[in-house]
């Protein structure tokens with residue numbers, strides 16, 4: 312067999328890092344590859360075993376699965392099935408779930424990378440919501456709601472968003488779709504970076 316040792320500068324193959332899940336506080340523990348969908352089973356790296364109410368230690372009770380649409384690789388959607396531990400406090404009985412806020416907004420159906428991919432697809436690549444939804448493997452409504460919520464969050468919750476911006480252009484146009492979505496793009500005209508989309 313020919314020697315396949317790579318040159319210096321290559322690290323060992325690592326699905327967690329390849330899919331940028333380390334940035335989301337997750338670790339891949341399994342994969343299920345279908346022709347039209349890749350599912351990655353993930354665990355949450357930080358244990359989160361201390362009670363937020365009284366500070367006592369909790370005992371792991373059971374687990375729940377949180378499904379998140381992640382950014383696609385190639386043309387195949389990638390879905391995360393995150394196994395989230397549930398703890399019960401030994402002191403006060405409070406029950407809580409492992410913190411997954413690094414991976415996604417509370418109750419969100421898209422991972423933070425998935426959401427980023429959706430926003431860049433819509434605003435930078437001018438994909439339709441239908442195409443973004445197809446790429447993520449979610450319904451049109453799920454993709455649309457996620458993008459609108461993130462646009463609103465960026466515009467309303469970040470008072471520093473326009474720092475250093477000298478002029479703002481608002482470009483409103485209608486995306487071809489039966490639901491008639493009006494998309495607004497707020498851009499820094501001197502720096503072609505997208506500030507927000509909603």
Ligand SMILES: [Zn+2]
Pocket residue numbers: 362363364365366367400401402403404405
């Ligand atoms: Zn407690």
